[in-house]
Amino acid sequence: MVARFATPLVLLVLIVGVFFAVDSSFILRVAALVFIYGLAAIGLNILVGDCGQVSLGHAGFLGIGAYATAVLPAQTGLHPLLAMVVGVVAAGLLALLVGRPVLRLRGHALAVATLGLGILVAMVITNEAWLTGGPDGMRVERLTLFGWRVRGADNWYWITAGVLLLGALVACSIKASPTGRALRAVHDSEVAAMVAGIDVARYKTLAFVISAVYAGVAGGLLALYDGFVTPDVAGFLNSIELITMVVLGGMGSVLGAVVGATILTALPQLLTAFSEYEHMVLGLIMMVVMIVLRAGIVPSLLALVGRGGRA
Amino acid sequence: MSALAAEGVGIDFGGVRAVDNVSFTTAEHGVTAIIGPNGAGKTTLFNMLSGVYRPGRGRVRLFGEDVTGEPPHRLAARGLSRTFQNLQIFFQMTALENVMVGNHLGERHNVWRHLLPLPGVFAEEKAARQAARKELQHVGLADVADRPASSLAYGMLKRLEIARALVAKPRVLLLDEPAAGCNATETEALSALIRRLAGEGLAIVLVEHDMAMVMSLSDRVVVLDQGRVIADGAPEAVRADPAVRAAYLGVEV
Ligand SMILES: Nc1ncnc2c1ncn2[C@@H]1O[C@H](COP(=O)(O)OP(=O)(O)OP(=O)(O)O)[C@@H](O)[C@H]1O
Ligand SMILES: [Mg+2]
Numbered sequence: 001m002v003a004r005f006a007t008p009l010v011l012l013v014l015i016v017g018v019f020f021a022v023d024s025s026f027i028l029r030v031a032a033l034v035f036i037y038g039l040a041a042i043g044l045n046i047l048v049g050d051c052g053q054v055s056l057g058h059a060g061f062l063g064i065g066a067y068a069t070a071v072l073p074a075q076t077g078l079h080p081l082l083a084m085v086v087g088v089v090a091a092g093l094l095a096l097l098v099g100r101p102v103l104r105l106r107g108h109a110l111a112v113a114t115l116g117l118g119i120l121v122a123m124v125i126t127n128e129a130w131l132t133g134g135p136d137g138m139r140v141e142r143l144t145l146f147g148w149r150v151r152g153a154d155n156w157y158w159i160t161a162g163v164l165l166l167g168a169l170v171a172c173s174i175k176a177s178p179t180g181r182a183l184r185a186v187h188d189s190e191v192a193a194m195v196a197g198i199d200v201a202r203y204k205t206l207a208f209v210i211s212a213v214y215a216g217v218a219g220g221l222l223a224l225y226d227g228f229v230t231p232d233v234a235g236f237l238n239s240i241e242l243i244t245m246v247v248l249g250g251m252g253s254v255l256g257a258v259v260g261a262t263i264l265t266a267l268p269q270l271l272t273a274f275s276e277y278e279h280m281v282l283g284l285i286m287m288v289v290m291i292v293l294r295a296g297i298v299p300s301l302l303a304l305v306g307r308g309g310r311a
Numbered sequence: 312m313s314a315l316a317a318e319g320v321g322i323d324f325g326g327v328r329a330v331d332n333v334s335f336t337t338a339e340h341g342v343t344a345i346i347g348p349n350g351a352g353k354t355t356l357f358n359m360l361s362g363v364y365r366p367g368r369g370r371v372r373l374f375g376e377d378v379t380g381e382p383p384h385r386l387a388a389r390g391l392s393r394t395f396q397n398l399q400i401f402f403q404m405t406a407l408e409n410v411m412v413g414n415h416l417g418e419r420h421n422v423w424r425h426l427l428p429l430p431g432v433f434a435e436e437k438a439a440r441q442a443a444r445k446e447l448q449h450v451g452l453a454d455v456a457d458r459p460a461s462s463l464a465y466g467m468l469k470r471l472e473i474a475r476a477l478v479a480k481p482r483v484l485l486l487d488e489p490a491a492g493c494n495a496t497e498t499e500a501l502s503a504l505i506r507r508l509a510g511e512g513l514a515i516v517l518v519e520h521d522m523a524m525v526m527s528l529s530d531r532v533v534v535l536d537q538g539r540v541i542a543d544g545a546p547e548a549v550r551a552d553p554a555v556r557a558a559y560l561g562v563e564v
Pocket of ligand 2: 353
């Protein structure tokens with residue numbers, strides 16, 4: 001029972017704490033961005049950390065969620081929230097469709113195939129300019145809920161925080177369930193998992209679909225929050241950032257995914273004091289963290305604390 | 312009806328006939344041993360019987376049904392399980408969790424129910440944990456249930472694989488060198504366990520180099536050499552077979 005609620009509770013405390021500790025709409029806006037990317041990273045971590053399958057094209061699913069939320073209201077007058085739901089379903093369906101053939105691959109082949117999937121989505125978004133505005137991007141209709149126009153840093157902070165908490169709770173529930181155990185079994189030994197009765201291809205695809213749905217939701221939120229989308233959201237760099245969040249924060253750790261998202265999203269904003277050196281500093285931090293905390297920040301620190309506690 | 316039957320099973324690896332035209336059947340319960348020198352093809356045969364490899368030639372039958380080429384998870388659902396010579400442990404899990412994975416087919420797998428912290432799922436988990444604990448007791452690993460599998464000794468891991476296979480309540484169990492890495496006491500306990508399981512109606516196929524164990528446990532011994540069956544019969548008859556003695560040149564059979 002504890003396993004399912006501990007991480008969401010920690011996140012809740014942090015979210016409430018940050019809100020009352022800071023008095024800057026800039027920081028609240030950065031935090032909302034952290035929550036959105038944290039959500040995507042939590043989903044990707046189920047695929048990468050739990051199931052052990054890499055995806056280097058995951059921003060493609062982010063792009064599908066974001067552009068569905070942008071394009072459908074503009075073209076058909078659909079409510080942005082419904083448009084987002086369509087985008088999430090589309091992301092899940094695409095993952096379901098390509099999951100089986102792609103996830104038969106392993107290691108580098110899988111990395112390249114997923115990379116290709118991401119590039120494909122980004123190219124479609126860039127090329128269908130009549131629909132998407134092409135490389136320049138497009139405006140997103142403002143979100144209105146029951147006549148209330150959602151705006152302001154406070155509101156976006158709480159909306160994105162709420163979705164993040166829900167995403168964390170679902171992820172923790174999956175991990176503590178037989179499904180989560182089956183995913184980890186596939187990660188550790190596919191042959192032993194099969195012999196135990198686990199349909200390995202099915203569970204890999206399941207993890208892929210779950211992670212795509214998380215990315216789709218994050219993409220939709222991103223579009224609504226920014227009020228503007230560009231093809232970069234689906235781009236290669238964004239995919240690499242997502243996987244970096246997962247590895248840096250800690251494979252298989254829900255909290256780690258959020259920590260990773262915080263570092264990659266917030267740090268560049270806070271490091272602007274270093275101006276042109278900001279990316280160098282970020283790169284340096286990434287290298288040092290991986291060398292010192294090999295299992296990622298959260299799992300490594302937990303292991304240290306655990307050892308200290310027992311000693 | 313036989314539990315497991317191989318009919319002219321064979322496979323090649325790059326022109327090498329690793330297993331060639333192997334036929335044998337096992338009784339519905341009891342111990343059938345498959346022995347043979349290193350590289351004889353015993354593990355390869357197991358891989359074909361358990362669906363890990365698709366046989367290049369021949370058929371495999373499970374309780375009379377043709378299951379040739381069926382993937383391992385389907386064969387598991389039909390009641391076949393196995394252990395591995397080269398350990399296949401879930402090393403990022405505890406010993407207990409390893410056994411719980413073995414119970415996969417006994418669990419409800421409606422993914423939607425696993426998306427939220429439902430009390431029902433929690434109760435099922437508790438039951439699964441208890442079943443796994445009991446199985447660990449049977450192989451003498453109750454004390455290390457909550458230790459990470461990566462911290463266990465080799466002999467313990469061999470028994471952990473057996474517990475993981477048994478928790479699924481298989482009808483046919485393939486054991487690939489279960490006594491490897493076990494000391495005399497552990498081997499004795501293992502023999503007792505296998506004898507009990509066979510008595511309870513399980514069909515066990517045993518690959519083992521410990522001849523004393525094979526001879527004392529088996530109802531039937533099949534001898535492989537260079538991928539072919541060179542003898543098949545009761546333990547005493549096989550032991551006296553000149554072809555077997557030649558294959559094991561210098562080794563006491
Ligand atoms: N995947 C593979 N690819 C190529 N050759 C293989 C493969 N698996 C087994 N072989 C070869 O097939 C032959 C039989 O090997 P196998 O492992 O089945 O023997 P074994 O009887 O289990 O031996 P041991 O007693 O040492 O475990 C060997 O020559 C081995 O090198
Ligand atoms: Mg072998």
